[in-house]
Amino acid sequence: MSEWINRQALLANTGGDRELAAEVLEIFRTQVETWGRMLDPKDEPARWADAAHTLKGAALGIGASRLAEVCKIAETTGRSDPPPSLTMAAVRINDIRDCLLPTMDEAGQLQHEFAQFSEFRAS
Numbered sequence: 745m746s747e748w749i750n751r752q753a754l755l756a757n758t759g760g761d762r763e764l765a766a767e768v769l770e771i772f773r774t775q776v777e778t779w780g781r782m783l784d785p786k787d788e789p790a791r792w793a794d795a796a797h798t799l800k801g802a803a804l805g806i807g808a809s810r811l812a813e814v815c816k817i818a819e820t821t822g823r824s825d826p827p828p829s830l831t832m833a834a835v836r837i838n839d840i841r842d843c844l845l846p847t848m849d850e851a852g853q854l855q856h857e858f859a860q861f862s863e864f865r866a867s
Contacts, residue, residue, distance in 0.1 A: 748808055748810060748811070748843070748846045748847040748849075748850045749806055749807050749808050749847060749850045749851060749854060750807035750808070750809065751807065751854070752807070753806075753807030753809075754768070754769075754806050754807040754854070756807075757805060757806070757807065762858040763858065765854070765858055766854075766855050766858040766859055768805060768806060769806060769851045769852075769854055769855045769858075770855065771802070771805075772802045772803070772805065772806045772808075772851055773848065773851055773852070773855075775798060775799065775802040776799065776802070776844060776848060779795040779798045779799050779802075780795070780799070780844065782794070782795035783795050783796070783837045783840060783841070784837070785830055785833035785834040785836075785837050786830065786833075789821075789822040789823070789824075789827045789828060789833060790822065790823070792818070792822055792833065792837060793818070793819045793821075793822025793823045796815040796816075796818040796819040796822060796836075796840060797815070797819045799811070799815045799840065799844075800812045800815035800816050800819060803815060803847070806851065808843075808847045808851075810843050810847075811840070811843040811844060811847045814836075814839045814840050814842075814843050815840055817836060817839065818836035818837060818839065818840055821833070821836045822836070
């Protein structure tokens with residue numbers, strides 16, 4: 745894996761419980777589906793800054809520090825005065841999307857791995 749998600753950080757955040765880690769990854773994926781829709785550069789900057797803020801927290805929860813960092817930058821940009829240009833908004837949101845896709849892929853892989861571990865342990 746490319747380490748979009750820091751496995752040690754994820755397991756530390758879940759007390760080493762792989763089943764809980766799988767649940768946290770599922771929550772992350774749900775957050776991305778919900779809040780990712782709000783990442784529209786044509787929208788009010790406060791709206792996509794709120795989405796970036798929520799995604800930043802979700803990313804930190806799973807150990808996805810690169811995603812959290814680009815979300816932090818986008819959030820700061822969206823809350824700046826004066827508001828960012830449409831071009832700058834699009835750049836910041838695209839930065840999030842560039843990290844989001846590989847992070848989601850890795851989250852799915854880790855969920856699968858942790859589910860296999862849980863099934864092995866249960867048998």
